[in-house]
Amino acid sequence: xxxxxxxxxxxxxxxxxxxxxxxxxxxxxxxxxxxxxxxxxxxxxxxxxxxxxxxxxxxxxxxxxxxxxxxxxxxxxxxxxxxxxxxxxxxxxxxxxxxxxxxxxxxxxxxxxxxxxxxxxxxxxxxxxxxxxxxxxxxxxxxxxxxxxxxxxxxxxxxxxxxxxxxxxxxxxxxxxxxxxxxxxxxxxxxxxxxxxxxxxxxxxxxxxxxxxxxxxxxxxxxxxxxxxxxxxxxxxxxxxxxxxxxxxxxxxxxxxxxxxxxxxxxxxxxxxxxxxxxxxxxxxxxxxxxxxxxxxxxxxxxxxxxxxxxxxxxxxxxxxxxxxxxxxxxxxxxxxxxxxxxxxxxxxxxxxxxxxxxxxxxxxxxxxxxxxxxxxxxxxxxxxxxxxxxxxxxxxxxxxxxxxxxxxxxxxxxxxxxxxxxxxxxxxxxxxxxxxxxxxxxxxxxxxxxxxxxxxxxxxxxxxxxxxxxxxxxxxxxxxxxxxxxxxxxxxxxxxxxxxxxxxx
Amino acid sequence: xxxxxxxxxxxxxxxxxxxxxxxxxxxxxxxxxxxxxxxxxxxxxxxxxxxxxxxxxxxxxxxxxxxxxxxxxxxxxxxxxxxxxxxxxxxxxxxxxxxxxxxxxxxxxxxxxxxxxxxxxxxxxxxxxxxxxxxxxxxxxxxxxxxxxxxxx
Numbered sequence: 001x002x003x004x005x006x007x008x009x010x011x012x013x014x015x016x017x018x019x020x021x022x023x024x025x026x027x028x029x030x031x032x033x034x035x036x037x038x039x040x041x042x043x044x045x046x047x048x049x050x051x052x053x054x055x056x057x058x059x060x061x062x063x064x065x066x067x068x069x070x071x072x073x074x075x076x077x078x079x080x081x082x083x084x085x086x087x088x089x090x091x092x093x094x095x096x097x098x099x100x101x102x103x104x105x106x107x108x109x110x111x112x113x114x115x116x117x118x119x120x121x122x123x124x125x126x127x128x129x130x131x132x133x134x135x136x137x138x139x140x141x142x143x144x145x146x147x148x149x150x151x152x153x154x155x156x157x158x159x160x161x162x163x164x165x166x167x168x169x170x171x172x173x174x175x176x177x178x179x180x181x182x183x184x185x186x187x188x189x190x191x192x193x194x195x196x197x198x199x200x201x202x203x204x205x206x207x208x209x210x211x212x213x214x215x216x217x218x219x220x221x222x223x224x225x226x227x228x229x230x231x232x233x234x235x236x237x238x239x240x241x242x243x244x245x246x247x248x249x250x251x252x253x254x255x256x257x258x259x260x261x262x263x264x265x266x267x268x269x270x271x272x273x274x275x276x277x278x279x280x281x282x283x284x285x286x287x288x289x290x291x292x293x294x295x296x297x298x299x300x301x302x303x304x305x306x307x308x309x310x311x312x313x314x315x316x317x318x319x320x321x322x323x324x325x326x327x328x329x330x331x332x333x334x335x336x337x338x339x340x341x342x343x344x345x346x347x348x349x350x351x352x353x354x355x356x357x358x359x360x361x362x363x364x365x366x367x368x369x370x371x372x373x374x375x376x377x378x379x380x381x382x383x384x385x386x387x388x389x390x391x392x393x394x395x396x397x398x399x400x401x402x403x404x405x406x407x408x409x410x411x412x413x414x415x416x417x418x419x420x421x422x423x424x425x426x427x428x429x430x431x432x433x434x435x436x437x438x439x440x441x442x443x444x445x446x447x448x449x450x451x452x453x454x455x456x457x458x459x460x461x462x463x464x465x466x467x468x469x470x471x472x473x474x475x476x477x478x479x480x481x482x483x484x485x486x487x488x489x490x491x492x493x494x495x496x497x498x499x500x501x502x503x504x505x506x
Numbered sequence: 507x508x509x510x511x512x513x514x515x516x517x518x519x520x521x522x523x524x525x526x527x528x529x530x531x532x533x534x535x536x537x538x539x540x541x542x543x544x545x546x547x548x549x550x551x552x553x554x555x556x557x558x559x560x561x562x563x564x565x566x567x568x569x570x571x572x573x574x575x576x577x578x579x580x581x582x583x584x585x586x587x588x589x590x591x592x593x594x595x596x597x598x599x600x601x602x603x604x605x606x607x608x609x610x611x612x613x614x615x616x617x618x619x620x621x622x623x624x625x626x627x628x629x630x631x632x633x634x635x636x637x638x639x640x641x642x643x644x645x646x647x648x649x650x651x652x653x654x655x656x657x658x659x
Contacts, residue, residue: 053656167566171528171566174566178535190551221585221586223626224588391638394619394623398642399646401602415600425592447555455549460549
């Protein structure tokens, strides 16, 4: 059966009335939760995971597809209307989007953002259809050595490009790996770091940590910031039409941004943030309206928004073909799948092609729904932003905490979520990024298992591990990345020292 | 977000405290990891990866502490204008976690929502606060218990 026929069968599953409603609900909830400052895609998925409990697995996948796209767009809405970036990927949208809103062009900015996101999402999904089954086919031949080496490369790259110092992000990765070793060791059956507590015997649940460090931490931060009332502009449907000139300037930017996002999404790390900054730089350099940058250039919205969605979609290629999440949002999506007994990876493509292609189709449906539902309702979403955070955040806090209970029907999980909420609040408040911690927590157990199995198979020889072609390339790339990163750091430190000294006031 | 961005000596103290706490956590982890059998390279045991992770973690935590110490305040501390309100939120959420299994989902959720709204908004619009807490608790009780048919505590 060709991929095309399989995809058509996936659509038969995804477009039943029940699943269409599920996609719509997912997009609406994802957009609304994504608009809450600070949550981002990861926090939004964590917050909304409980609503999928009790649903059949495929409907849950459809909901997650909608939430994933809705959350990304929700962040853009807040950025454009309120100048509040929900996450790193929305920062550059604030610059041009909010400037457009101040000129009365908020509707055009929102519609161009939606169109760009849609196009980039579709491009990413085409890439997913074309490449994921092939990569999954190769990955079937992978042994623990290859998985270990891919995970190591992912962590090394992530440590180097998380937007903070390499020491800080490396430390966060290692703390995540440490948390992942808590509980009964699956290889030896030994109880580790449980402090004789039954709560920790099964380990620290990835989802509970995420609900803590994203959901609960954001609640605490907002509580500490105080109640803030905002007044976004009112937007009528007719305001959504971009002018002919705006449209003609947006199309090349959307195309460039989509390609940039697609490529960056294949690299481990905060691909959304990196791709938006890169796209912004490209538009500022090459677009027709480059002289308007800073005062509301539409290319500065179209390019980065497309790049963000393109990256969010193409990062699903390694997720679905290898079962490895390359950023926190993908890890959250993966955890949502795992809760429903669906394990993405090469085996999903070969043993449950119905689910794999159904998921791809549901992502397409989610992307279309985003355009169909969000644009007409953008005025409603804007008015929802008028609800004071002082009312919203208590409700979010209760949803997060009660949702934590439903993950394992265990009251002790609530205490863990609160503890990780405090940890996330303090870490984020003092400048540490928690995304590397989340990925470290997720990949840590995979690395440990892969490493131990590799060592047993190779009779303890690291040379054997490095001599396998694929794993050798991955480890070589990781080593090269570390060398380059250290070289850049040294050059920055010592190369700029004389300049700093020269320019320092005497 | 309109967080209070603290910098200067106070921020440096907070940054140092966090860096020290991270070092203490990594050191404790490494100490505990050495209690497990390390094994040998061709037969790694339960302490193998934790010991390696602990060593790397301690090294990085020391590097982080030195960096904070030398740079001074590496960035602003953004723990909000009123961390006390966050602590009040924490107290309510802890009470919710404690009460959920004892008094049931609906009463505990109503009490927690009401308390959080009061912490957040104060006594202004008390009737509105009561209505929001009641309606919200009823909606999520219906959603989780009857629509999604999840076992309620």
